Amino acid sequence: MDHPSDDFRTIAEARAYGIACQLAVGVEESEAESTTEILLEEVLELKRAELRRRRDTLLSAAQRETLRGFLERRRSREPVQYIVGHWPFYNLEKLLVRRPTLIPRPETEELVELVLRQFEGAAADRMPKRMMEIGPGTGAISIALLKQWKKFSTSCLAIELCDHAVTLTRENSRLHGLQESLEVILCDFRLWVQNSLPIPAQEKFDLLVSNPPYIPSDDMLILEPEVSDYEDRAALHGGEDGMDLILCILRAARV
Ligand SMILES: C[S@@+](CC[C@H](N)C(=O)[O-])C[C@H]1O[C@@H](n2cnc3c(N)ncnc32)[C@H](O)[C@@H]1O
Structure with a gap:
């Protein structure tokens, strides 16, 4: 045509x-x-x-x-979210989105819902005071949770591999007035758990949340152009079987 x-x-x-x-x-x-x-x-x-x-x-x-x-x-085939530059997410009317940081998916809203359900009806002293997110991307998950738990003064440390995502998470946390409760550091979680960076990895967290990259190498070849041409490979590719970062997180959490 x-x-x-x-x-x-x-x-x-x-x-x-x-x-x-x-x-x-x-x-x-x-x-x-x-x-x-x-x-x-x-x-x-x-x-x-x-x-x-x-x-x-x-x-x-x-x-x-x-x-x-x-x-x-x-x-x-540029994703419509990148074209308009913002997108609603869960309880957030507007989240800034920018190429090549991963666009939050509807399934990510389900993850937020799942976490919130775990703490539904819990006494205030059972609510997470300190949480960690691995790979915040736009900051969607942490910001949605921190907003929902504002009265419990929950704080979050987010560890992100890519500087464009660190920048965007900071922008979004400011947009939602959560810059004091959300600290983002640029760092590879795999190095962080090995303590091979000058950042202490001993701190204990009440909650660890992540939507890590999980696409296996073979499936990386059959992605839609909206994904493969625009979104960061580091946000998608989870190694040969998709489990690289997932296993690293599970080991760190000692599950
Ligand atoms: C699937 S995306 C999820 C982004 C966001 N949390 C969401 O759900 O929309 C994975 C994120 O993890 C980050 N990431 C990948 N490997 C990482 C690592 N080794 N350490 C820290 N962050 C990592 C990517 O840069 C990306 O932002």
Whole structure:
């Protein structure tokens, strides 16, 4: 299919154009529809229901230009989250997301839910006072938990291998006013547990949480372009059988 014509004027025409652009590069129809609507929401600063009600509203020249730029990036299969630059996560209306830090997945929200359920109804003195996250990425998990447990004054040490993720976790913790309770250090957890860094590894934690890289080498070859071309390999690849960091964490936790 050729490049669809970009001669759109109304919201309905822009929507049809956005979907056609993405179908042309192999995006599935339902994904093409939902991502187009997300991009339109961002460009027009309108909620989804409003977009659908105002199908005949004209886009300004600036809005058309911005949408064309966004769709050009989608044609290269850039994830929509990186294009808009923020995404909701669990109890956080807005979390900054930026290439190549891993975009938090819906399954990561399930992990947060699982942790919260473990402590549901617990007396205040049984709540985690000090937690550790290994590989915070955007900071999604720690920030969601710290926000939920604010009244218990829980604090967190996060250990992250990649400097772009350290920067983003710090930005997100500031965005949510949690910079005092979330300390992020740039370090390889494997070295940290060996005590081969000038950072003490003796501290005890009440909770250890992580969504470590777990994709085995073979599966790294069959990832969707949105993942393989944009997200950091260090966030995805878990070694030959996917278990490298997982085993290291389990050993450190002495499970
Ligand atoms: C699957 S991502 C999870 C990111 C985030 N916690 C989430 O759930 O969206 C794994 C994270 O672990 C980090 N990481 C990978 N190996 C690490 C290591 N050896 N030490 C510390 N962090 C590591 C990656 O840079 C990445 O940010």
